[in-house]
Amino acid sequence: MLTDSDLQALWLTARLAGIVTAILLLLGTPIAWWLARTKAWWKGPVGAVVALPLVLPPSVLGFYLLLAMGPHGPVGQLTQTLGIGLLPFTFWGLVIASVFYSLPFMVQPLQTAFEAVGDRPLEVAATLRASPLDAFFTVAVPLAGPGFLTASVLTFAHTVGEFGVVLMIGGNLPGVTRVASVQIYDYVEGLEYSEAHRLAAVMLIFSFLVLLAMYAWRPNSRTET
């Protein structure tokens, strides 16, 4: 069935998507909260920047990230000074690029969920002596629970499916940056269609199951009054 290098690529893909989802939960939640609650005029510009990866070709995003993380870019110079070396063509370089690439998939569902919570429950919490941070964790997060699930699933699935950014930033190093989508591309390039078929089928089934789980879950979240 699947070869060792297939399994390696799948494991790498899962690790990348898991780490990116975890980072984005920490990073995306405050951004989504701020976007849902603020009345500042720069809410619009920030929202647009967050949404950019939705419309930008991955190669464009990858190109800029490559420049920034390269030896002459600001991020590259910083990582060199810190003794980390350069990030492009490493696993962590791929993680950083994927965080940018998948940002809207975390932020937007969360923002919608937080907006649906509204002001009232937080006002009630305040009149019951809860500080804003306390109210966030004990009221906003539980009420936005389905939103967290949707956002995490979408982020994970979207990171699994990325290709263009990986090619630009990560290249094609087995076990380091060669994720499943790149592996399939390699097979097709090499006219190894049957190998491509097997891995592609795994990806197709995975994606379908993830989305099925999410849609099946949804009706329950709508019963609250």
Place this chain on the structure above:
Amino acid sequence: MAGIEARFRLDWPEFSLDVDLDLPGRGITALFGHSGSGKTTLLRCIAGLERAPRGRLGVNGEVWQDAGRWLAPHKRSIGYVFQEASLFPHLSALGNLRYGLRRMVDARRVNLDQAIELLGIGYLLDRKPDRLSGGERQRVAIARALAVSPRLLLMDEPLASLDVQRKQEILPYLERLHNELDIPMLYVSHSPDEVARLADHLVVMDGGRAMVSGPLAEMLTQLDLPIRLAEDAGSVLDTTVTMVDAAWHLARVDFSGGSLWLRDNGLPVGGRARVRVLARDVSLACERPGTSSIQNVLQGVVEAIADDEHPGLALARIRVGDALLMARLTKRAIATLNIAVGQPVWLQVKSAALME
């Protein structure tokens, strides 16, 4: 300093609030007015949910807002009941009650069991809010606000979202709060009924300003009240039940100006009762009326007469003992009977309602 001192200045594009009030530090103060009069905004300023740029707020000796000082809502010792119950849907009724209790910093004046007992919600504590009726939800919300032992209870039209039957279900509980707890309460309402039943002190709001503020009985008998009560114009009497006539199902209540026989509604002899007498149910006579189906007759002196809404009608304020009653009369009757200020009259009270 005892009492509630509330001064707020707030300017929004569509609305401005400008109040300067000194309210009693105990009992129920009703903030009464039409929608858009600013009563909810005032309540939210007091809770700290709205921040008036200029203002001063002192509550029984504690300063919550002043130049350079503004206490966040979660640091104010308040209980707040919103128009919709606004229970946390992810917690059971008991979970909702415990939410504030766990965070309470004040000395305990009300305990959880007492709040549960006062609102009669012991039987529904494990239920989630979506398994409660509207009235039950609002009772849990009131108990939740009480359970934090607030120094000030703020209620924003807690009955407005309920139908008549649910209102009747909750009103007795609110009366119990009034009678059994020593927590001052600000009660926003646009219902003359609720105000007459519950309030001790009345503030009438209009266009973001407090038009009048004073003791309820005195305010209700002001003939130039800046708000039209129409059919609800009337007065309230604080009385004591002195006799129950079981054979006729009647109870006698006494006040400084005499006594009235009313339908008995089970109040014990010796109990205090608030009685509401509407102006339209009072008629005047210059001599002691003869036999009539109207058995409640009082004696008083006309204190003032003013035009009513309809050009053919007038309202008269009559002093009966220490109490004040209102009568709605036609202007022709006033002319025919020569009723004038200072004149002794007989009052026939067609009906009066015991409110508690």
